Amino acid sequence: MGQLSGPTDPTADAHWEHNHPRKGFFTDTSICIGCKACEVACKEWNHNPQDGNLELLGSSYDNTGSLGASTWRHVAFIEQGQDRIVEARESGRALVSLGMPRIGPPAPAASVPADLAEADTTPPDTADFRWLMSSDVCKHCTHAGCLDVCPTGALFRTEFGTVVVQDDVCNGCGTCVAGCPFGVIERRSNGTVKVSTSREDQHAAHPEVPNAGIAQKCTLCYDRLVADETPACAKACPTTSIKFGDHDDMVEAARERVADLHAKGLTEARLYGANENDGVGGTGSVFLLLDEPEVYGLPPDPRVPTADLPKMYRRAGMAVAGMAAAAALAFLGGRA
Amino acid sequence: MTLSEFDSFRPSEPARRRREGGKRGTGRRRDNGDGSREMPMVPEPEFSSYYGRPVVKPAPWGDDVAIYLFLGGVAAGSALLAAGGQLTGRPVLRRNARLGALTAVSAGAVALVKDLGRPERFLHMLRTFKVTSPMSVGSWILSAFSAGAGVAAVAEIDRMSGNRLPLGPLRNVLQAVEGPAGIEAAVFAGPLAAYTAVLLGDTATPTWNAAHEELPFVFVSSACLASAGLAMVTTPVRETGPARNLAVLGVLGDVVAMKVMERRMDPVAAEPLHQGKAGAMLKWSERLAVAGGLGTLLGGRHRIVAAVSGLALLSASALTRFGVFEAGLESARDPRYTIEPQKNRLAARRAAGVTGDAITTGS
DSSP states (O other): OOOSSSSOOHHHHTTOOSOOOOEEEEEEGGGOOOOOHHHHHHHHHHTOOOOTTOOOOSSTTOOSOSOBTTBSEEEEEEEEEHHHHHHHHHHHHHHHHTTOOOOSSOOOSOOOOSOGGGSOOOOSSOOSEEEEEEEEEOOOOSSOHHHHHOSSSOEEEOTTSOEEEOTTTOOOOOHHHHHOTTSOOEEOOOSTTOOOOGGGHHHHOOOOOTTTTSEEOOOSSHHHHTTTOOOHHHHHOTTSOEEEEEHHHHHHHHHHHHHHHHHTTOTTOEEESOOTTSTTSOOSEEEEESSOGGGGTOOSSOOOGGGGHHHHHHHHHHHHHHHHHHHHHHHHHHHO | OOSSGGGGGSOOOOOOOOOSSOOOOOSOOOOOSSOOSOOOSSOOOSSOOSTTOOSSOOOOOOHHHHHHHHHHHHHHHHHHHHHHHHHHTOHHHHHHHHHHHHHHHHHHHHHHHHHSSSGGGGGGGGSOOOTTOHHHHHHHHHHHHHHHHHHHHHHHHHHHTTSOSSOTTHHHHHHHHHHHHHHHHHHHHHHHHHHHHHHHHTSSOHHHHHTTTTHHHHHHHHHHHHHHHHHHHHSOGGGOHHHHHHHHHHHHHHHHHHHHHHHHSOHHHHGGGTSHHHHHHHHHHHHHHHHHHHHHHHHTTSHHHHHHHHHHHHHHHHHHHHHHHHHHHHHHHSHHHHHHHHHHHHHHHHHTTOOSOOSEEOO
């Protein structure tokens, strides 16, 4: 057992003896065009079954809904007016002026103006309206809540530092679903519960669902990684919004990109998951967002629940002692 | 969004429907009163979220798991009462508590297996021992407890049937290990009653996670009063003196731990404990616990009053488990309970000058 929170190398913690670099994504939402090629490529490669009945959800162009057992990439669409852009720009500027301590190697001679208050923040080619599009995915956390609480050992840490479910081991207990602070992993239902109306009959003929009843999530295309291939979503992305590579390189690329955007006055840009001191020890999938994380459906301050597990065990120990004492007292009192 | 410069002359739109209570104004207000915005597709929440969709996923657990929470507690407390009866010479209490423990733990285990996505793989739970997984630790506790409780209860059944179980030479072994088995079950009773609280606390489900410090105390108290209630129902009053004491202690612990828990939790994350179905169940749970406790204290020596009080206590414990369980699931279904406490604690840390541990960074 490695440490339960804080910065660490998850692969070494899992006792991998060889030295693969940790792999990860950098999803730059500022250049996402919402084409959903990543969703399609993921479904195709991983043989993921249909999710739902292809109904329209009434949430902009997002009819996928959310990440789940059969949806391992999810493109979020948010439509915002000018006032929200201004707010996002302000909240991003506030983040910069917080003077976050830099993690990792020192900054390249970045072009971030020391004081963004003086920067020209006129949006370059905006816009009293904007689309936010972001391809969400499993975060492959340094401290993965799902992995920590899995009782069977079905979830494991790969040599690439990612988190993968072993389909033949998982017994579908569902603890990981509650353990994930990002709501990513889910237990796959067998699909037969989905009742179709006659109008949607053409979509109702679900092929047989593989791996029903067990937890499923993004594997960062483990089968492709072992063959030295790029994950399907990153390979399919036409704008390089989804980048794949060594985790350290991804974080570095993310930092350079956010500095670039800030220099252009786009102070709404911020990184999500690039800080190894955060509640999950940093994520394997780093994101560049253009608004607060909750706007994209991401938790603003996730914390791996297992970080508090030693304290919980201590409290439970005290409760057990209390119960034993109460029982002893009950019998001694009863005798008197 | 302003589409044209004349839009500002439109009459203003009526104020939006507010969330119930509407007391938390941490969300952004987009309404600038000039009606110059697009009509929203979804009602505007008080906080930002992605179309009101949940951030975390609720555990895919049905009522089976809540039933197990209750039955596991009953089994644990019963094993303690049985061991006490065994050590202090109360044969009827010992017998009934042992039988109660085995029945409860067996039914609970069946409920657990039934709730798995792949029930046929239930033995995978014992494939490894993982201290970071309360479910794994709990599976081993449950197994160890069941072994002791099973042996002790089978010995009772054999005795009740006049040594008619087809045990052969094993009867002597059974009679020899019966006592130690009862004690072994009692040793694992406390952990069995408390681990489920850790199991719920060690999740990203907002209400459960926020309750992680006090929930073990609530659960062991609930186990005490439920098992004492069962003993008061099944056993004549002359042997249930200790059960009555345990019931009163359990009620005290339950009520106090629950109050402390609610006070120390994040106020937003505690809301589901007071609202809807979960709120109603927890309110009735408290009433029944107090009523059962008073009945035990005042009329516990009367057989009928004792049995009625025992039933009240059992119901109180079941309602506590179902209430806490349901409140947690509810808190996962509404993004507000994930986002607001997290935003508040992040803001509090920043106000205190801690700026290095946020997941969102400017560089």
